[in-house]
């Protein structure tokens with residue numbers, strides 16, 4: 079049986095049986111829904127589980143498996159007698175069965191027998207599966223969902239981290255503290271791959287001269303399986319059990335062991351499960367060691383090293399996701415040989431030849447081993463994630479192809495997109511469903527042209543509804559955050575008066591990394607406060623986590639947090655703690671304007687702005703990453719990039735331009751009408767932005783391009 083066949087996603091392992099056993103006949107459909115993340119992007123999916131027990135649903139972190147394990151039997155009995163509820167759950171479960179029966183697309187290159195294997199260090203599929211940190215993971219999650227929707231034969235490979243996500247708490251001074259909540263796999267929507275006796279099936283990887291074992295978790299994402307390797311098994315020594323403990327673990331030796339488990343273990347897991355990928359897609363350099371595993375196989379089958387590498391290149395494709403140096407890791411020769419010292423002999427080469435594959439200059443023995451260099455040298459296609467990023471990546475890596483002209487370098491681009499069903503809020507989806515002809519969900523430009531016919535008042539009503547929901551959310555969450563920080567009661571109660579539903583709402587949420595330049599918001603505090611206090615004021619919601627070991631980023635969080643202390647501003651600036659997928663959904667749907675201030679050209683793509691535009695929000699961003707392609711004078715606002723200026727001069731210029739745009743254009747346009755009327759000029763921009771993003775910056779368009787330019791090429 080192919081692992082991609084519908085039967086393989088049926089309930090089977092023990093945790094799943096436990097949930098299933100709790101559900102009486104009419105509620106059985108809930109078990110199959112809970113164990114397939116497909117529910118999370120269907121209209122009515124969350125609402126269905128929320129209806130089981132709203133409080134427990136919220137407390138579970140929107141996790142159906144945990145909900146169904148924890149909810150009292152009496153409550154289950156009550157909902158099983160609710161005819162309307164039972165009908166709804168049967169309808170959704172029936173639709174899932176239909177979905178799983180659909181044939182796979184046939185013209186895409188890969189087939190169910192020979193799928194694309196998509197390797198990534200993190201997957202952000204849903205807030206309830208905490209194995210992601212940020213944009214890379216969320217994109218990878220969106221890719222799997224889109225592959226399922228369009229029937230592209232694909233399997234995902236990743237790692238299961240019990241500490242896959244840290245929680246952020248600020249103290250009263252705004253200083254970030256982190257805490258890890260270890261995931262309990264029994265409470266997650268996944269099952270172990272087991273043998274006929276019910277024992278976990280293990281893959282074995284030689285690391286540091288001894289065997290390390292990993293079990294394999296299976297997460298079902300619609301039609302697409304995602305396999306997560308996990309070294310926390312009793313057969314391993316404690317140190318090896320720790321390898322997959324923590325996402326992006328700080329210690330370098332552990333980090334590179336993780337990459338080996340992902341890449342080498344991942345391919346071995348596929349072999350164990352009887353899957354032979356036609357294409358191995360390295361989504362970022364973390365997975366690059368997969369090329370060496372494929373080479374080892376080819377050598378074991380009789381090829382010499384050169385022929386083996388040529389064969390690897392036929393099968394591997396690589397996507398690079400960032401020009402930031404920390405994202406393109408390098409390891410000293412000794413670090414790599416400590417880990418994989420047995421490998422040169424298995425490949426029939428000496429260590430220097432192996433190391434040369436990852437050195438910027440192969441013959442320079444002083445250079446470290448780069449995972450991105452390895453991936454570039456061993457893939458048939460490499461792509462950046464926006465047109466601008468392609469330029470930058472070519473400049474970065476031109477020296478890997480001596481003698482090849484710049485325009486002939488084998489790096490192309492596929493600009494990122496977001497999964498529309500995941501990121502468009504129900505209010506907008508319903509609005510478009512009513513007004514647009516069939517085909518709009520698939521990005522058909524003719525269907526999207528009908529956006530121009532939607533009455534101003536309806537678009538504005540949807541925006542008002544989404545903004546009002548965000549204001550509600552901000553108030554509720556601020557009360558909880560302030561209580562947890564131990565703030566005085568008057569300040570806690572003041573949270574109920576923060577934000578107003580009719581006020582222009584700006585959002586800025588992203589990882590607090592230096593190149594994202596959160597600090598520009600507070601560069602001129604007086605000018606910022608004037609905007610927050612003026613008669614036609616704006617309100618600002620900020621969220622973002624600093625890496626636990628990044629003190630500079632934490633100080634920045636603290637400075638931003640301090641902005642609320644400005645007189646008259648406290649009710650108009652909010653820092654929401656613990657940015658995650660759930661918080662992201664609220665922010666990207668509720669904000670009117672989304673700010674993005676990267677230091678050009680370091681934003682390879684960026685995706686949160688696309689999510690905002692799908693919900694009728696507008697972008698104000700530095701011209702970098704995707705915005706170089708998304709910006710038109712009608713779709714939003716752009717700050718010109720000055721990559722040639724010094725950092726200080728860039729910051730000064732960009733901060734000035736940001737405040738200027740807000741004062742002169744954004745605020746007047748939003749408040750251009752008298753009280754209670756629809757701001758027509760603003761709505762005209764919403765239409766242009768929606769059309770642009772709906773037709774262009776979705777995973778529908780993106781995966782189509784991967785098929786054309788990368789998988790089939």
Ligand SMILES: *Cc1c(COP(=O)(O)O)cnc(C)c1O
Nearest residue numbers: 212213588658659662684685686
């Ligand atoms: C979309 C998303 C990101 C990526 O946003 P950028 O614009 O690339 O910074 C990060 N985190 C979460 C939770 C997201 O949903």
